[in-house]
Amino acid sequence: MQSITQMARVVRVQGDFLLQGNKRLSGRGAHVCPQCIQSPNLQKCLSRSFKAPFPSELISQIVKNN
Numbered sequence: 503m504q505s506i507t508q509m510a511r512v513v514r515v516q517g518d519f520l521l522q523g524n525k526r527l528s529g530r531g532a533h534v535c536p537q538c539i540q541s542p543n544l545q546k547c548l549s550r551s552f553k554a555p556f557p558s559e560l561i562s563q564i565v566k567n568n
């Protein structure tokens with residue numbers, strides 16, 4: 503079980519999706535479920551969390567960083 507600090511977190515700031523690194527970003531955020539990172543449903547899962555289509559470029563970044 504991964505701790506929450508190791509989990510990827512994405513934030514939506516003024517309509518832009520950002521991968522949260524070490525700095526804290528304010529905005530609507532969502533953690534990426536560890537079980538979803540490896541799954542083809544990751545984009546669907548994040549789109550559901552944000553209630554907006556999640557960009558696929560960020561999906562590849564999240565997968566690369568984890």
Ligand SMILES: [Zn+2]
Nearest residue numbers: 534535538547
């Ligand atoms: Zn999920």
